[in-house]
Amino acid sequence: MKKSRKLRDYIIRSNILAVLLPILMVGLLVVSIIIYYNEKEMQQKNHIITSTIAQRISQMLDKPIADLKEIADIMDRQILSTDKTMEYLETVVTHADYLEGLEIIDENGRVRYMAPFDQHLLGISRVNQAYYQIANRQEKAYFSTSFISQQTGSPALTVAMKHESKVLVAYLNLEQISLLSSQLSESYGNNMLVAITDRRGVYISYKELEKVYQREMDPNIQMIREGIQEKDFYTGKHRDHWITAYPVENANWYTIVYQSVDTLYGTVKRIVFVGFLVMLIFFVLSASITRRNLRKITHSFQELLAQTKEIARGNYERRVQTDSFEEFHQLAESFNIMVDKIESRNRRLRDLAYFDPVTKLPNASYVHDFLGKMLLKHQEANKKLAVIYFDLDHFKRINDTYGHTFGDEVLTQVGERLLAEENQSGTVARMSGDDFVCVLPEIKDLETVLEKINSLRKKFALPISSRDTEVYLNISFGIALYPEHGDTVGILLQHADTATSASKKEGRNKYTFFHESMKLDLRRKMDLEKGMRRALENQEMSLCYQPQVFAKTLEDRGVEALLRWHHPVFGSVSPYEFIQVAEESGQILAIGEWVLSKACEKLASFNGRLSHKLTMSVNVSTLQLRSRGFVDMVKKYVNKYKINPSLLELEMTESVFIHSFDEAVTILNELRGIGVKISLDDFGTGFSSLSYLRHLPINTLKIDKAFVQGMETDKDTEVMIDSVITMAHNMNLDVIAEGVENEGQLQAMEHFDCDMVQGYYISRPLTEEMLGKYFEKKNDENS
Structure with a gap:
């Protein structure tokens, strides 16, 4: 870059009168244009804020x-x-x-x-x-x-x-909505105030809530109302504030932004101050000037003026270039920096409004705008469109297990894979949490939708790695078609989301097209989840107990505690239904602790009354086992009710080993250290091979009832049960066969040398009162 000359040395040889007048004139013009542009830029920004808030309130x-x-x-x-x-x-x-x-x-x-x-x-x-x-x-x-x-x-x-x-x-x-103003004030600071009024001007939302509850009216509502009648929005200066207002059309409300004038003119004052210093230097140091030097001086100002006009037109590409004087060069650099900052701020505002910061994908606001435009286009052309809603199966479990920071890292990599998919076909966006949507325009047939779903699945065929940990992701899809399943943005998104929930209910990692019957199923699930939050408090849940006996003598070994829920509206709800809802909503932790506490309390009560000691079996979910403090919680209730820990048996399925085999084994060893027994429930229905058993710190193996009931028609099942019992005994494990429902099955288990049995042939699940009568009857038979 050519070295700039000192203005002081140059102005001494120049004519001050020939320079000063054009400098003043051009300087005033530049300041006027800068003020005009800053006002326009502020109006555009406030218009975006008011229209965005109005749109969200309208939604x-x-x-x-x-x-x-x-x-x-x-x-x-x-x-x-x-x-x-x-x-x-x-x-x-x-x-x-x-x-x-x-x-x-x-x-x-x-x-x-x-x-x-x-x-x-x-x-x-x-x-x-x-x-x-x-x-x-x-x-x-x-x-x-x-x-x-x-x-x-x-x-x-x-x-x-x-x-x-x-x-x-x-x-x-x-x-x-009334709290919206105070929440936005925390984001925008004291120089900007957002208010919402109804059509009379009465505050619905204001930073000071007293004005809302005292039904105060905005003092400028008449001026705002008249301005909006002339065009779609109102903007104007009033005293020491700029006012921007936008209507909420469906309710005839107004969103209003008051911005302090000081925030607008702060930048202008700094530029004027710098310009004043430059002109003062010219005035003090100027001695004479020539036409040639005058052209050199005015050329720099012409460049600055031209750039200012380009900015006023919205063009940020051009930059001021000058090599005449060092002062001009510094002013040009400062002006260019200001332009870069304005352009960067506008870009950040757009990214904030329409893009998700974690995944870099378009966000929900973008989807609503984009899908709305697509619906108008497809309606005019009489074409079909698909909305594919999908989310990551068991993503909450990833957050609960590895933490939310790890979860965000996973979402970032998900975004990278989906960005590549967006470049191929369709628009992919993140709605919220682990929910995503793909808008597939101009589809010819359903095969196009299925091809897109298969393409999305392939993106997650390989695991996602972060912090030396690999996780595999499955995806559940829900599809809503335009115009068959809806003709508005809200209805299409809602129906696609409903179909996604149906896919999860069917076993996850599936796709489902929307159907009207899904609304009732989803509402029932939501009602169950909501009712579950107060079920324990309202004493709607209770425990039943199913006896377990020794196969050869039919003497009582203990009981298994089974949870029951009597809903005030739906009546008795199947455990297969509400346990799934509890696990998905995370309420299984509170419910599981209540079950463990009650079971320990009843174990102490039963063994205090009976002549022989019973074992109490309690089911534990994967989320419970992996939650913090589970081992300490078991210790707490063992000590609280002063029970022999060897009479408490915790049952869990093979799913506890899916995420981290070593971590699960460590927790089980800690539980064994307390003295409680560990039982592997539903053996044969999970993923574990028989060779895994030797590495598990368990005491008991429970053969799933499907095998017990299937052996009467399948000889291979008999051979398998016999082999499993023999293998378990070789590893010093006790074996319980569940689902024994007739005498033939009991005799078969006795023949296979099975230790204990459980099922309706022995007894159905009993209430506490019925269990007492059961023990009394057994005592009478034995005496």
Whole structure:
């Protein structure tokens, strides 16, 4: 780079009057253009913020409309009785935390159905209510003005929608939206304030919540409302703030951003200060000037002016180049740095709005925008589109086992593999957590969708490695097709997600196309998960006990504790159903501790009353065994109830060894160190080979009931059971055969020298009271 000359030496030989005037004029012009650009850039940024918030609020307000449409659809199909309709509305309100209540108003204006149920309000007339009158006059849904709910004390809103001769009403709780301003203030700082008002200007969300609950109005609402009537949004300066507002169209609300003027003019002041210093240097050091030198000086300013105009047009490619004076060179470098920072900030804003920082994939906001555009395009061209929703099977287990930092590293590598897939066909994005979506446009047939699914599966055929640990990932897919399964962004994504849940229910690592029947299955699972959170507190869960006896003498060896759940709505729920829900939701840890505590308590009680000592078998899940403090928890309850640890037997399946064989063996050895027994349950249905048994610190082997029941029709099964029992005895293991249901099976187990048996032929699972009678009867028979 050519060495710049000192301006001081040059200006001494120049004419100060010929230089100073154009410098002042150009300097004022440059400052004016910079101020104009900064104002425009601020307006664009605030417009993005207000429109994004308005869009997200609009999506939130679409949810109750979708609920009302789903209720209307069910009413049209007439598939529910009056009681079932009430129960269904209760289920919807319970499931949706944004709903305070639902009402169905008949053609006479009276409440026919409602949730939560209130005998005093059932049949009450709503004819004089404004929302009923307005909803009856218009086709689209009506949003009332906000109010403070008498039930919750929080801001609330009424949504009413006409359906044939009826009016469907939803009462919304706006508490989450009311907290939005204070949450955003933590992100944007004190120089920016975000507010949300209803159509009257009453605050729904404000940094100071007192203004929300006191129903204060925004002082500038009239000016904002008039400005938005002229164009889609409003922006303007008022006193010491810039105001930007954008409407929430479906509810006629406004999102408003107040930004302090100081944040806007801070950069301008610094540039003006630098410019003033430069001009002062020119003034003090200038002596004379010539036309030739004047052209050299003004050329640098012309470059700076041209660049400023290009920035005002949104072009950041051009940079200021000058080699005349060192001061000009420094000013150009500073100006170029400012342009780089503005361009980088705009890029970061776009990445923050539309891309996930962990996987580098597009995020949910991008998917909503992109899918919306694709639906319009496909609707006009009458073409089909597929939404493939997929997530990583058992990813929560990876987080629980190796930590969330490891989980994020896995997601980063998942993103790298999916980015390569996105370059081939379709748009792949991360929705949240381990949920991903692929939008496949212009599909010709279902074969195209299946080819895409196979392509995604191949991406994860090899394990993901991080920190010397390898994990294999399986993927469950759910597919929703446009227009067969929905014609809006929200419905297609929801139905594809529902289909993914169905794939998991079928055994994971599968794909499933959406079907209407899936909605009821998913709602039941969600209701079970929600009810499970209070099942222990409400004493809905209990233990039953199935006796285990010695095969040769039929003397009691002990009992196995079995968990039962009587749901207040669904009645008795199968353990095969609710145990899976408990494991997927993580509630198995709390439930498992309760089972262990109760079993130890009852073991101490039984052995305190009986003449012989019983063994209590308790089932332990993989998540329990791998959770922190499990060994200490077992010690706690053994000591608390003062039981002999050798009479407590923990049963676990072969799945505990899937993730880390060595880690599982270490934990089992610690449990053996306490003195408790370890039993390998359902042997023969898992992955372990017989050679693995010699390395396992176990006491007992339980043969799965499928083999016991299958030996009557399959001689090979008899040979296998005989071999397993012989091998187990050679390794000093006791053997229990479960599922013994007739005398022939009992005799066969005795013939094979099986140690103990368990099954309905001996006794079905018994309550604590029934178990006491069982022992009394056995004592009477033996005496």
